Amino acid sequence: MAGSTPASATPERASPRSLTPWAEAWRRFKRHRLAYWSLWVLGLLVLGVLLGPLVYKVGINDIDFQARLAPPSWKHPLGTDDLGRDLLARVLYGGRISLAVGMAAMLIAITVGVIIGAIAGISRGWLDAALMWVTDLFLSLPQLPLLLLLIFLFRETLKNLFGLEVGIFLLIVVVIGGFRWMPVARLVRAQFFSLREKEFVEAARALGASTSRQVVRHILPNALGPVIVAATIDVQAAIIAESTLSFLGLGFPPDIPTWGRILYDGRDYMDLAPYWVLFPGLAIFITVLTISFIGDGLRDALDPRRVL
Amino acid sequence: MALLEIKGLKTHFKTDDGWLHAVDGVDIAIDRGETVGVVGESGCGKSVTAKTVMKLIDMPPGKIVAGQVLWKGRDLVPLPPEAMQKIRAKEISIIFQEPMTSLNPVFTVGEQIAESLRLHEGLSRKDALDRAVEMLKLVRIPTPERRVTDYPHQFSGGMRQRVMIAIALACKPQLVIADEPTTALDVTIQAQILDLLQRLKDEMGMAVMLITHAMGVVAEVAQRVVVMYAGKVVEEAPVQALFAHPRHPYTQGLIRSIPRIDLDAQHKVRLEAIPGTVPKLIDPAEGCRFAARCKFAKAECTQATPPLREAAAGHRVACFFDL
Numbered sequence: 001m002a003g004s005t006p007a008s009a010t011p012e013r014a015s016p017r018s019l020t021p022w023a024e025a026w027r028r029f030k031r032h033r034l035a036y037w038s039l040w041v042l043g044l045l046v047l048g049v050l051l052g053p054l055v056y057k058v059g060i061n062d063i064d065f066q067a068r069l070a071p072p073s074w075k076h077p078l079g080t081d082d083l084g085r086d087l088l089a090r091v092l093y094g095g096r097i098s099l100a101v102g103m104a105a106m107l108i109a110i111t112v113g114v115i116i117g118a119i120a121g122i123s124r125g126w127l128d129a130a131l132m133w134v135t136d137l138f139l140s141l142p143q144l145p146l147l148l149l150l151i152f153l154f155r156e157t158l159k160n161l162f163g164l165e166v167g168i169f170l171l172i173v174v175v176i177g178g179f180r181w182m183p184v185a186r187l188v189r190a191q192f193f194s195l196r197e198k199e200f201v202e203a204a205r206a207l208g209a210s211t212s213r214q215v216v217r218h219i220l221p222n223a224l225g226p227v228i229v230a231a232t233i234d235v236q237a238a239i240i241a242e243s244t245l246s247f248l249g250l251g252f253p254p255d256i257p258t259w260g261r262i263l264y265d266g267r268d269y270m271d272l273a274p275y276w277v278l279f280p281g282l283a284i285f286i287t288v289l290t291i292s293f294i295g296d297g298l299r300d301a302l303d304p305r306r307v308l
Numbered sequence: 309m310a311l312l313e314i315k316g317l318k319t320h321f322k323t324d325d326g327w328l329h330a331v332d333g334v335d336i337a338i339d340r341g342e343t344v345g346v347v348g349e350s351g352c353g354k355s356v357t358a359k360t361v362m363k364l365i366d367m368p369p370g371k372i373v374a375g376q377v378l379w380k381g382r383d384l385v386p387l388p389p390e391a392m393q394k395i396r397a398k399e400i401s402i403i404f405q406e407p408m409t410s411l412n413p414v415f416t417v418g419e420q421i422a423e424s425l426r427l428h429e430g431l432s433r434k435d436a437l438d439r440a441v442e443m444l445k446l447v448r449i450p451t452p453e454r455r456v457t458d459y460p461h462q463f464s465g466g467m468r469q470r471v472m473i474a475i476a477l478a479c480k481p482q483l484v485i486a487d488e489p490t491t492a493l494d495v496t497i498q499a500q501i502l503d504l505l506q507r508l509k510d511e512m513g514m515a516v517m518l519i520t521h522a523m524g525v526v527a528e529v530a531q532r533v534v535v536m537y538a539g540k541v542v543e544e545a546p547v548q549a550l551f552a553h554p555r556h557p558y559t560q561g562l563i564r565s566i567p568r569i570d571l572d573a574q575h576k577v578r579l580e581a582i583p584g585t586v587p588k589l590i591d592p593a594e595g596c597r598f599a600a601r602c603k604f605a606k607a608e609c610t611q612a613t614p615p616l617r618e619a620a621a622g623h624r625v626a627c628f629f630d631l
Contacts, residue, residue: 021414021459199410206362206404207424207475208396217423221414 028301035297038290045287049095058089060257069273079275081265091279094257098239099287101173101258105238108177110231113184114220120185121192122215132189135182143179144244150175151250168252176241184230191223198222225302232295236288243284259284309381310337311515312361312400312483317375319353319360322368326591330356332539333375335616336517338483343509343516345530345547347523347562351586353539354519355405358485361517362402363392398428401476405488407468411460417444417471418456421478428479443474447504466497470504477508484509485517490525502529523566527551532622535559538586538597541616545623555625557602558582596627604631 030036064084072079078087120131151171158167195201196219204218243260245251247267252258254265259280266276319331331353338344346354359365361377363384377384379400384392401424404410411420421443422436431439437456444452447470460468469489476484486505490498506529509516518529526533526547533550535543535558543556554560561582584601595610596602602609608628616626 199404199406200412202364203404203410203472203475204412204423205364206396206402208393208398208427209423210390210393213427217415218412222412 025298025301029297032297032300034293035300038293038297041286042290042294045095045283045290046099049092049099052092053089053096056089056092058086060089060093061085061255062089069269069276071273072275078279079273081262081273081276082269087262087276087279090257090262091259091283094259094262094280095283095287097169097252097256097258098242098260098284101169101176101242102235102239102287104169104173105177105180105241106231106234108173109180109234109238110184110227111181112177113181113230114188114227116181117185117188118192118215118220121189122196122211122219128189131185135185138179139182141179147175147179147241147245148248148250151245164253165256168256172242172245172251176238176245180234180237180241184227184234187226187230188223191226192219195219195222226299228302229295229299232291232298236291236295239284239287310378311340311342311380312336312338312517313376313378314357314361315376315378317357317360317377318373319356319365319370320373321370323590329539329589329592331360332589332592334536334539334541336534336541336544338515338517340482341509341513341515342532343506343518343530345526345533346517346519346536347521347526347533348536349521349586351589352536354521354536355487357536358402358487358517358519361485362396362400363387363389364402394428397424397476397481398479399481400483400485401479401481402485402487403469403472403476403489405491407465407472407492410472411468413460416457416459417463420460421456421471421475424475424478439478440474443478444471446477446508447471447474449474465493466500469493469497469501473501473505473508477512477514480512481514483515483517485519487519488521489518490522491520498525505529523562535562538592539589540597540626541624542598542626543624544616545625549620549623553620553623555619555623555631556598556627557604557631558598560631561601604629 062085064080064086066084067076067080068082068084070076070080070084076086076088078091080086081090116131116135120128120135154171155168158171161167162170196214201214201218204214209217239259242251242258243263246258246260247264249264252261254261262280263277263284266273266280269276314334314336317331317334318329321328321330334353334357336344336346336357346357348354356365360372361384365372372385375385379395384395387395411417418437418440421440422431422433425431425436425439426433429436441452441456444456449455449467449470455463460471463471469492473489484505489505490501493501502525505516505518516529518526520526530547533543533545533547534541535550535556537558543550543554543559545555550559551563554563561580564580565582567579582601587597587600593610594613596605596614599605599609606628614626614628616624619625619630
């Protein structure tokens, strides 16, 4: 036993501190300047909409007919709308809802997508075929008309069940998330197809790991990188979808401002009060753009083939 | 009773062109604490035999058409997957050929060694990780306390194969199947890994089924050798008998095609090769499968399949002639 060769000729050399894959990804992410600064901007924005209404205590529905359609001033930093309601307060409050819708819809899309993709990816034969058939079916549906139809059908029921705000929130989140899971499912399935043939999965099987253990411990963690990137795309898509719905007048009711809703309300006054649509539009633009850059940075950081 | 007894095993695969007879009637027996080498060229069914024992063959397209895999007298072939999961790693474990890809890149090596311990011995995370450090020490990884939290990409190929061995041995199995454990490594590391495997085998008293295509490796490590060709066992003998008196023309060819460092330099002899390639195994015809490449082949060789017969004590050969 004593004569057996050790694995390395220099056993006492201090090995560099081992980085977890996440720490390594963070190091690579920081190299992507645009994504790194986007994270800061988005962070400030999120902090602003979360804490802003606590600091800037102007009611979102305080009507002031003296200051209708007032341009930006010290009293109303972003101006007012046609009822004299302060736009900064409304944009800050609306940001909460828009971002919450984005996050919640993304979580639904990712959860459903990962589950369906994983089941399809690990099972062969009819179950895989059936699930992909359902995915293709959802992909081929005309989404916007269907969204409108669903909202018309279920709006009242949910309003009665959960109250106005929660009911509409649930409806919009489920409807948006329910139409965004298909790309994720396909992505996860494709990842599973390549990962399940990998030697380390076979090695796990040789260790006596059950199918569910192979999936949860060995395949899924390796498939997460692309899923995280898809998640950032889903957040921005959901924010835009919510804006679209609100813009069509099918989102939240008028007294609950969201970025899309403020845009919708301000569209008739674009010539008189351009700042009314400018600021919520800018908020959507910055949010979506920064999330895009972050997604970009994550894709590079989580792709092991790239040297950063 | 042998520890593992493979009897008349046939594993076939369904392809678009017909059934591929990857393993076509294989008999191998391994006793407790014994090292059996299984040799043969690529595609002769060595790995499929090993994976059939572990039941790691994807079915479909694979199918165990006939035969038994008796593990301590119990047939593994009809065993349900749940029962098989309990045997894997705990009683029989396998070391794969590719150390670079057989480790999961997102977990530390410690967690991967700990996994089988937690699965089979119900150890807590902490206890399992402590055992993982011991296992790393056992396979001679320096500073195991520190390396246990490292990720596979921080290890070299040879060290990863040591980790694979640590994983395979963690639950103290009675049989380790080493499926070409050194093929992907360079020669010095090969020697280290074989040396390590040999020592651990002696320390832990397990049996080893060593699958390889290198005759040199077999000569060094095995006590008994099984030579496979085209899905069949063509010769089986104690290691000295096989090298001293190979009886099957294929074995003779294999041994003659080993480069001899002592002869070549002086005599400038051309290294012998066996002409031709392994036959197609899709719906093969009756007859000796080596006949097309065999210089001793006669008409009868293509008409009937030669059975494995006892040519001398413990020396079995599947050839009609005494060569």
